[in-house]
Amino acid sequence: MIPAGVSTAPRRVLIVDDHPVVRQGIKLMIEAEPDLTICGEAQTEQQARKLVRELRPDALLVDLSLSEGDGFNVVRDVHAHFPEIRVLVLSMHDEAIYAERLLAEGASGYIMKQAATDQLVTALRTVLRGERFVSDTLKRSLETRREVEGAPSSRLSSRELQVISLIGQGLGTREIADNLSLSVKTVETHRLTIKRKLALDTNAQLVQYAIKWHGTPAG
Secondary structure, eight states, X not given: OOOTTOOOSOEEEEEEOSOHHHHHHHHHHHHTSTTEEEEEEESBHHHHHHHHHHHOOSEEEEOSBOSBSBHHHHHHXXXXXXXXXXXXXXXXXXXXXXXXXXXXXXXXXXXXXXXXXXXXXXXHHHHHTTOOBOOHXXXXXXXXXXXXXXXXXXXXXXXXXHHXXXXXXXXXXXXXXXXXXXXXXXXXXXHHHHHHHTTOOSHHHHHHHHHHXXXXXXX
């Protein structure tokens, strides 16, 4: 028997993603669950802000890359003004680069789109219980990063985090430039800025730091 005063209504989820096919797939997956329902869909940052205020969902499922605006801003805004709303980031971007910062800025969880089919519903239920959801790989990586003195996530910009992650993967300046569609000069500037912010004197120290920070091997 359900205790008096306990609501049995499905928990309401707002989707923020600029791809209609992705939104439809997520909607079909969630609507198949009796305890979850989709209360709205947004494809831009502005639409997301508007619907959050109008609908007050229980949870927000948000992609970082939007056709207009930025998913980062949505996470920050919801956490600042509606901290009771749980925010689960669903993204194709590497969790090793972005997840730690997003969790620090108010996200309740982070899930890669590649894992969404198997884990999305579990992730939503986890954050709706007030718990944090991250992959096992990310948990191990975060534990390792805590052991690195002066972990960079709070001091580097998102672009600088991308650069140091690629350095940690063994990429050179030209390869990083090609990967991020930047000029070699811009990447060199980022490397100098990263060394300054992390108090590193040489490129060798930067590479050593980046390899250690990048995380633990999977398995």
